[in-house]
Amino acid sequence: MYVVTFGILVLLMVTAIMVARMRNLWAAVMATGIFSFLGACWMMLLDAPDVSFTEAAVGAGISTVLMLGTLALVGKQEIACKVKLIPLLTVTFTGLALVYGTLDMPMYGDANAPIHVYPSPGYVEKSMREMHGLPNVVTSVLASYRGFDTLGETMVVFTAGIGALLILMCDPKSTQKIEAAPSSQSGLKMRDFLIIRVVAKMLIPFIIMFGLYVQFHGDYGPGGGFQAGVIIASAFILYGLVFGLDATQRVAPKSVIEKLLALGLMIYAGTGFLTLALGGQFLDYNLLEHHWMTEHHVPSGQHLGIFMVEMGVGITVTAVMITIYYAFAGRRPAV
Amino acid sequence: MNTVQFFGLFNYWVVIFLMMVGFYMIIARHNFIKKVIGVNIFQIAVILMYITMGKIHGGTAPIVKSEIAQHFAHHESHEDDSHEHTSSDGSKAEEHPFVDTTVYSHPLPSVLMLTAIVVGVGTTAVALSLIVRIREDYGTIEEDEALAMDRAQS
Numbered sequence: 001m002y003v004v005t006f007g008i009l010v011l012l013m014v015t016a017i018m019v020a021r022m023r024n025l026w027a028a029v030m031a032t033g034i035f036s037f038l039g040a041c042w043m044m045l046l047d048a049p050d051v052s053f054t055e056a057a058v059g060a061g062i063s064t065v066l067m068l069g070t071l072a073l074v075g076k077q078e079i080a081c082k083v084k085l086i087p088l089l090t091v092t093f094t095g096l097a098l099v100y101g102t103l104d105m106p107m108y109g110d111a112n113a114p115i116h117v118y119p120s121p122g123y124v125e126k127s128m129r130e131m132h133g134l135p136n137v138v139t140s141v142l143a144s145y146r147g148f149d150t151l152g153e154t155m156v157v158f159t160a161g162i163g164a165l166l167i168l169m170c171d172p173k174s175t176q177k178i179e180a181a182p183s184s185q186s187g188l189k190m191r192d193f194l195i196i197r198v199v200a201k202m203l204i205p206f207i208i209m210f211g212l213y214v215q216f217h218g219d220y221g222p223g224g225g226f227q228a229g230v231i232i233a234s235a236f237i238l239y240g241l242v243f244g245l246d247a248t249q250r251v252a253p254k255s256v257i258e259k260l261l262a263l264g265l266m267i268y269a270g271t272g273f274l275t276l277a278l279g280g281q282f283l284d285y286n287l288l289e290h291h292w293m294t295e296h297h298v299p300s301g302q303h304l305g306i307f308m309v310e311m312g313v314g315i316t317v318t319a320v321m322i323t324i325y326y327a328f329a330g331r332r333p334a335v
Numbered sequence: 336m337n338t339v340q341f342f343g344l345f346n347y348w349v350v351i352f353l354m355m356v357g358f359y360m361i362i363a364r365h366n367f368i369k370k371v372i373g374v375n376i377f378q379i380a381v382i383l384m385y386i387t388m389g390k391i392h393g394g395t396a397p398i399v400k401s402e403i404a405q406h407f408a409h410h411e412s413h414e415d416d417s418h419e420h421t422s423s424d425g426s427k428a429e430e431h432p433f434v435d436t437t438v439y440s441h442p443l444p445s446v447l448m449l450t451a452i453v454v455g456v457g458t459t460a461v462a463l464s465l466i467v468r469i470r471e472d473y474g475t476i477e478e479d480e481a482l483a484m485d486r487a488q489s
Contacts, residue, residue: 013353016352028368032372042383046386047397047439048444051449054452055452073467074470081364095351098355099351107344108343109390111438115443127442129407133407142446164460230453320457327464
């Protein structure tokens with residue numbers, strides 16, 4: 001196991017240096033995707049499949065697409081500059097200070113490290129009892145114990161989507177430019193390549209299917225609303241990259257996506273207000289307990305609450321990612 | 336410096352190295368895209384640091400086996416409404432309460448970092464859209480050129 005880990009770590013460091021040294025921004029962005037993917041591999045070895053999953057979908061997938069979309073608008077070459085001494089020294093000294101600090105840190109994988117002993121060692125057991133056997137403890141902590149925190153995170157994602165939309169909202173100047181310039185600048189478009197077109201069409205249903213599996217299976221295995229949202233959005237983005245923005249907007253109209261953006265957050269917060277109305281505390285899912293649940297094989301109110309909340313997260317994240325993609329793809333390159 | 340210490344702390348050193356590469360890109364590069372990439376690398380390094388702290392030797396991912404999870408689900412739901420079921424299929428389990436001997440890595444860092452990644456892509460998107468606007472107004476994505484234009488105007 002150590003051999004695999006060391007291999008990944010060496011590759012991580014090499015890729016990081018490569019990214020820092022590259023002048024061609026296209027190449028740097030692609031190498032950043034590789035870096036993210038290697039990071040996801042290491043997270044997998046560190047027993048964090050949920051995070052690894054998210055990093056692979058977000059870091060290596062959506063981030064790369066967004067950066068490439070930006071490069072298409074701003075140009076790809078960085079002006080060469082020399083290695084500068086003062087930043088290099090600053091970085092070296094900060095690094096050395098941090099390395100000195102690690103000498104007091106608990107050892108890697110040590111079962112007696114403070115994090116495993118305090119505040120309580122039995123997270124999994126406690127969650128099993130209180131969540132009525134929800135297998136994925138990460139999901140139970142994310143959606144139930146720290147439900148309010150996750151509501152805040154969803155709100156941040158929502159705000160980021162709105163922010164990107166506001167910054168890149170079409171101004172009259174650029175709409176004129178769109179009318180002036182024909183949409184196809186180069187002769188060949190993605191849709192002219194037979195293999196890309198056919199493979200993309202074949203892949204998209206499976207990507208969406210997988211996204212739905214991750215969404216609704218998130219409490220039984222790794223996954224959940226955040227990952228599922230990104231995966232489903234990536235299916236739409238793939239469609240947009242191959243068949244063009246107009247075709248995608250016919251499938252998923254802007255007005256619908258903008259409403260879904262708010263709907264997901266409303267489902268999440270609405271679950272909280274529902275439990276308030278039932279006489280409990282905000283997001284206390286135990287109050288959702290109802291007698292029909294045993295007939296429909298829902299083990300407890302906690303399961304239902306986590307299901308609803310994850311659905312809200314999934315809808316919002318999907319809508320935000322698609323909105324951001326629309327905002328970037330809808331702009332024409334500046335002259 | 337002995338081998339035990341090296342194998343116990345190497346994860347932090349790798350993380351610090353990655354962090355410093357990101358930091359260098361933020362402070363030394365003038366290109367805005369490169370700066371955003373630097374922020375991303377820094378962020379992944381921080382996330383990795385949290386995740387390595389949750390790791391435990393011989394542990395596994397904090398997802399409980401379905402047999403054990405099933406036991407908890409049935410045990411709880413049948414307890415309040417009927418005792419017939421408990422006596423028919425859960426009686427053995429009642430006598431010997433389930434003991435899960437698996438060692439699980441810590442779930443909490445995973446939870447915190449999972450949301451951090453998604454928020455990270457949100458902030459990246461906002462940063463990139465700002466870069467697009469800067470390019471449209473200034474005609475450049477190099478920080479020093481944009482600053483020089485600002486100074487020339489004032």
